[in-house]
Each structure stands twice: as C-alpha cells, then as structure tokens.
Amino acid sequence: MSRHFQTLAGIGLALGGTLVPSVASAQYNRVPDPNAKRVMVAVFRSGDKGLGVQAADAVRSRMTSEFPFKQVYVLPKQDITATLEASGFPVTEALEPHDQKALATLLRADEYVTGTVSKGPDGVKVEANLVLARDNALVQPLGTYDAKSVGEASSLIAKELKEARKQLEFEQKCTNTGRQGQFDAAIAAAKEGITAYPKSTLVRICWANVLISQKAPAAQRLEVAKEIVAVDAKSRPGLAVMAQAYKELGERDSAVVTLTKLLATDPKNPRLQKDVVDELMSANPKVARPVIDQAVEANPGDPDLLRTRWIILLSQGDFKAAFAQGEELVKLDTSFADTTYFIRTARAYTTDSQPKLGAEFASKGLAKFPNQPSLVYEQIMSLKNSGQLQQALESLDKAEGAKVAVDNSAALRVTLLKELGKEVLPAIKAAIAAGDTTQNIRVLALQAGNDAYRKAVTSKNLDDFTAAVDVLKYAESVAPNSLKPQAIFLLGATYVQFGQAKLTAADAAKSCPLTKEAKDLFVEAQIMLPRGGSFAPDQMRTLMGAVMQLDPAADARIKVYCK
Incomplete structure (x- = not known):
C-alpha cells in the first residue's frame, strides 16, 4: 500500500468509542489493566491474497491466550479494522512501515508485531518482528520459521516474543537514564537487558545511542553496532552507527558498503537518500555497486532495490546504465517518474556532456510538473550549457513571470546576460534594490567592474x-x-x-x-x-x-x- 496514513491523524475524534477495546467478543470483555503494555498485530505482508490476514489473526489469537492479561493487552482486531475502515483503507493489505507506526500511535499501542508470510513447499514461511511504536526503526527480529501452517508458526513467534520482551524494561531504563545524562547507569541497564535476552537489538541500540551521546571512540561504537547488525542485518540504527564509525576510522570502502545496505532498508527516505548519495560521491561508489547488484539479483523486480541501484549508478557516473535503469523503473512503477527522477536524470545528461538532452528531459518533467522550481533550474542550466543562451534567458523570464522561485535567479540572469554580451549592471542594481542580499550578486558586480576596467x-x-x-x-x-x-x-x-x-x-x-x-x-x-x-x-x-x-x-x- 502506497497511500500515506496521514488521513488517520484526523479521525480519532470522529471514531469516538471505536478506539477503546471492543466488547463484541467475550475474550475482550475485560477492561485492560492501565499498566499493561498495549500491543498491536498488523496484517503481515504477503504475495498470496488473504495469507497476511491469516498470519496476523493467528499471532494475535496466540498472544491473547498466552500472554498475561494484566501485563500485555493485545489490541482486538475489531479496533484495528474499525480504524482502517473509517479512514478508507483496505483491511486486508499490509501497511507501509510509516503507516503501521501511524496506526499504532493512533491506537495508543506501545509495541506492534509485523512480518511477512509466503507459501512454501511444505507449508508456510513466516518472518516476524517486534517494533516499538515510538520509533519504527526500533526493531527486534523474532525469527523466520518454516511451518506447516500459520497456526504452528504463530506458536513459535509467540514463544520468541515472550523471550524478546524480557529486554523491554531494561531498554526503557537505558533510554530514560541516558536522556538524563546518567550514561553509566544506562549502559548497565543495557547489559542487563542483553543478559535477559542475548539476541536483543533494542537495548543494544540504546547502548549505541548512549555511546554517541558520550562521544565515545568510533571503535567502541562500531563494536556495539556490529552486534546489532549480526542479529538484524536490516537494522537502520545499527547500520547508521556502523557507517559513521567506519567513516571516522578512515575505512571508507566499508562505510560505503554499509551505507548502501542502509539505503536498501528505506530507499524512499529522501534525507537518507541524499546522505548516502553525498557520501558515495565523496568516496568510491564502485564499492557499493557489487552490493546492490547482488541484492537486485536476489530480488528481481524489486522497485525499492532498483531505485537504490539507480542512485548508485548515477553516483558512480555510469550514466548509460543509469538511464536504462530509470526507464525500466518507470515501466515497472509509473510513480517513480517523480520530480527527483526528472531532476537527477536531466542533471546526469548535462554531466554526461549531453546538455541538450538534459534540457529536453527537464522540459518533459515540466510538462508533468509545471513550474517545479528545481526542474525549471535544471532546464535553464541545461539550455545554458548547450549554448542556447537566449532560450535559457527566455525560460528564466517565463519562470519569474509565473512567480517561480528559481535558485540564484538574479545571479543566473546576470551570467546569461554577460555570456550574451549584454549589459549586466542594470540587472545587478535591480536585484540588489529588490532585496537580494547574497554575496553571489555582489561578486558579479565586482566582476562587471573588472571587465569594464579591462575593456577600458x-x-x-x-x-x-x-x-x-x-x-x-x-x-x-x-x-x-x-x-x-x-x-x-x-x-x-x-x-x-x-x-x-x-x-x-x-x-x-x-x-x-x-x-x-x-x-x-x-x-x-x-x-x-x-x-x-x-x-x-x-x-x-x-x-x-x-x-x-x-x-x-x-x-x-x-x-x-x-x-
């Protein structure tokens, strides 16, 4: 599901009593203990229709029967369904991670269980995770199980969940004392949590965050991060700490590989995307290529991995392959052709000494996203770099007439006028009189003076x-x-x-x-x-x-x- 769960934020009041436990079923006719942890079970992701719902129902039922009611309150399916239906969301499809978190927050869940399920030769294969509702990056893997049925798998998941939850009181203690600056107490709590549940990722993540707050040496942070990733290879916090530690230790290739794995965990995150691409550009993107190629080979047709590969190809400067990858992605998922796709592709054509194609691609983007500022800028720069100076100036005039905020528009105008051999001082004066406070325009004023001096x-x-x-x-x-x-x-x-x-x-x-x-x-x-x-x-x-x-x-x- 690609819809964002933002619509749920406004329906809490409209639902009224639907956000409290339903009494339609006898097993939920008790008021939950106020100290009990509220746990939501989300629909599992599956390629087989109905299987994700069956898996979630089986896990929810098993937890309800096996967990002490006064300690763990498993949110009824009716409450989850009512909330989804009230927002217009299907109730039989798995939500995106950010939507799962939004739903858990709306239902006042402390934790939620999510996972994937698929049919196997002898039954089903189920993978489950425990996630803390306050941050969907705080994930504790509960294992992957091959079982004859989702009921059998749910029994194994519930058993592991009981063990995994032993760390939670120590995770909370670590978090609270860490926020108060009591670092020794926080680390001690984390170690207790690991003793209680050796496969813990949650208390280890807290430990890593405490080390960051302490400004501990990179080698020390790397050691804890490696332990997290050893348990959960897709741990975003673990990979992020590991990548930063590698970078500080000067192990750039290891940092790039780790960053590539990190981007693959959340390829649609624009901030993460930018951070990873910036690092790849400054390091050696060739190191990341085999990592992502292997991931794509293992998961053919996965649009998120293909998107990551596209970014790496651009960073590596393999533009021919990047252009082909982009076209494949658009055919696979038309939503990929967003402003980022047009901007980066147009820029890549210019970098690849094909500014005319860059201008044409930016124009295609503007046909779909009229007056998008970054696309307008790329179009103007591509026209400029292809020698179409007058067209570039006309494009800038059109954008300013439409009140489009083009980056450094005043400086860009002066540069175009200069390259066209036209007088630039009136444009400089007009920009400064209009309130342009940038140094760029003042540097251009000085350059104009120097040019006038040389001419004289x-x-x-x-x-x-x-x-x-x-x-x-x-x-x-x-x-x-x-x-x-x-x-x-x-x-x-x-x-x-x-x-x-x-x-x-x-x-x-x-x-x-x-x-x-x-x-x-x-x-x-x-x-x-x-x-x-x-x-x-x-x-x-x-x-x-x-x-x-x-x-x-x-x-x-x-x-x-x-x-």
Whole structure:
C-alpha cells in the first residue's frame, strides 16, 4: 500500500468509542489493566491474497491466550479494522512501515508485531518482528520459521516474543537514564537487558545511542553496532552507527558498503537518500555497486532495490546504465517518474556532456510538473550549457513571470546576460534594490567592474574609463567587507590608467581642463590604492610608483596649458 496514513491523524475524534477495546467478543470483555503494555498485530505482508490476514489473526489469537492479561493487552482486531475502515483503507493489505507506526500511535499501542508470510513447499514461511511504536526503526527480529501452517508458526513467534520482551524494561531504563545524562547507569541497564535476552537489538541500540551521546571512540561504537547488525542485518540504527564509525576510522570502502545496505532498508527516505548519495560521491561508489547488484539479483523486480541501484549508478557516473535503469523503473512503477527522477536524470545528461538532452528531459518533467522550481533550474542550466543562451534567458523570464522561485535567479540572469554580451549592471542594481542580499550578486558586480576596467585599458577610450569608474564605484558601495579591498584596489588602478589616458589626450589637444582632470584622478589614485593595498600589495606598490611619476608630470603640464 502506497497511500500515506496521514488521513488517520484526523479521525480519532470522529471514531469516538471505536478506539477503546471492543466488547463484541467475550475474550475482550475485560477492561485492560492501565499498566499493561498495549500491543498491536498488523496484517503481515504477503504475495498470496488473504495469507497476511491469516498470519496476523493467528499471532494475535496466540498472544491473547498466552500472554498475561494484566501485563500485555493485545489490541482486538475489531479496533484495528474499525480504524482502517473509517479512514478508507483496505483491511486486508499490509501497511507501509510509516503507516503501521501511524496506526499504532493512533491506537495508543506501545509495541506492534509485523512480518511477512509466503507459501512454501511444505507449508508456510513466516518472518516476524517486534517494533516499538515510538520509533519504527526500533526493531527486534523474532525469527523466520518454516511451518506447516500459520497456526504452528504463530506458536513459535509467540514463544520468541515472550523471550524478546524480557529486554523491554531494561531498554526503557537505558533510554530514560541516558536522556538524563546518567550514561553509566544506562549502559548497565543495557547489559542487563542483553543478559535477559542475548539476541536483543533494542537495548543494544540504546547502548549505541548512549555511546554517541558520550562521544565515545568510533571503535567502541562500531563494536556495539556490529552486534546489532549480526542479529538484524536490516537494522537502520545499527547500520547508521556502523557507517559513521567506519567513516571516522578512515575505512571508507566499508562505510560505503554499509551505507548502501542502509539505503536498501528505506530507499524512499529522501534525507537518507541524499546522505548516502553525498557520501558515495565523496568516496568510491564502485564499492557499493557489487552490493546492490547482488541484492537486485536476489530480488528481481524489486522497485525499492532498483531505485537504490539507480542512485548508485548515477553516483558512480555510469550514466548509460543509469538511464536504462530509470526507464525500466518507470515501466515497472509509473510513480517513480517523480520530480527527483526528472531532476537527477536531466542533471546526469548535462554531466554526461549531453546538455541538450538534459534540457529536453527537464522540459518533459515540466510538462508533468509545471513550474517545479528545481526542474525549471535544471532546464535553464541545461539550455545554458548547450549554448542556447537566449532560450535559457527566455525560460528564466517565463519562470519569474509565473512567480517561480528559481535558485540564484538574479545571479543566473546576470551570467546569461554577460555570456550574451549584454549589459549586466542594470540587472545587478535591480536585484540588489529588490532585496537580494547574497554575496553571489555582489561578486558579479565586482566582476562587471573588472571587465569594464579591462575593456577600458585595452581600448584607451575615455568613455570606457568613465563607465568602468561608475561600475566600480557601485561595486565598492555594495561589496561585503571581504570584497571591499579588491573593489577599492581596482578603482585605484582604474584612476591611474584613466589619468594617464587623459594626460595623453591633454597633450594631443594642449588642453588645460583635461590636464586638471588627469591631476584629480592621480590624487584619487593615491587615496584609493593604499586603502585597497591588502588585496594586491606588490601591484599596489608598482602603481603607486607610476603615480609618483605621473602626478608631477601633470603639474608641469598645468603650468604650460593653463596660463
């Protein structure tokens, strides 16, 4: 089931009495002890219609008869069914993990039992887990059983559950004392829990969390994490602690393999997806490839594993295989073609030196998800990188007209204008006047000033120098402290070159006004250059040396031209 259980959050009041134990059956006609732990049994996941319900019913019935009523209250099937029906959910299908947690929370369960069941050659194969309702990552495996029937399997599960629950009082004590900073007491409680139930994952997870809070050495955390994963190879907390410890110990390949296994446990988790991909990009994604390939081979057609493989292929830079994998996934599950799929594929085409295809793919995504900001950005960048600058600018204009928040839109506009050979200063001023406080736009203002300076030095045209001074004055006025020295230095350098150009023009025309203007520029240069000298000390001294010669030359010409 892919629907999110969010709709259940609002039906608690509407259900009224359906959230309290039903009295329709004699076995539930007693009020539960207020201290009893409330346990929910969810429909087991199965490829055989009706088998998941049969397994859950068998486990629920076995628990009801074998667990002391005052210690464990097994939530009646009627209550679970009523809650599901009230929200419009089918009652015979297994829920997604986050939906199971939401249902358990709504029914005020402390724990819940979940699992999978399939038909085997001689009966059924059943796998079960105990999950703490406060966090669906807190999982205790209850084993995998080959049995003649779900009834026989439920007996084995209930027996293991009795043993597994022996750790729970110590897990609670470990958690509570750990939160209070009583780390020694928390670890002592965890060790007691392990003694009570040697196969415990829950108290070991608490122990690992305490070590993290203590800032214990990575090797110590790794030891506990390995014990967790030895019991539960799919333990998200265990794999997460293990991966971080490997990373800190410098064992990058082991960290990547562990992260890949971690992503396979929850491949639709966007935050986990990003963390794993970032780590793969910075490490060696080739190490993760055999791990995921093996998992896919063992579970052909599993969309979650194929999604993980797609991410790893992109991280590894095997774009051809990634594109093929993406197309296969979309055929298998059309919901895979979400914004992430279009964004990453478009970006991959650009990275693979196919920006035109990247732009086309982003456009396909926008046809399905109009005005999605990240897709708009990828489309613009792909157009830019393919040399379609005018189209990229038009796409940006269209997005801004539709009030789409494109990342760094002002800086992107300036960059496009610059590459198109158009004036950029008006766009920079407009962005800053509109409230753009980013450093990017201020760096671009300084770059525009530098470009104007270089143009003037090359052309020796007085109008070009005037334009350069105007741009640099504005750039200096908006520059953050980190860029001020550079802006001031460039302005001083411009005054030197501008003054020299005016002095040359004054000589040609025997002009007194031009000579005086050159003199003023040399005075400004002597003020600005020392102020910006920290940016380029050696060049500053060279330019000051030139001014010391040019300034007296201007004075001499004033005496001649200004009689």
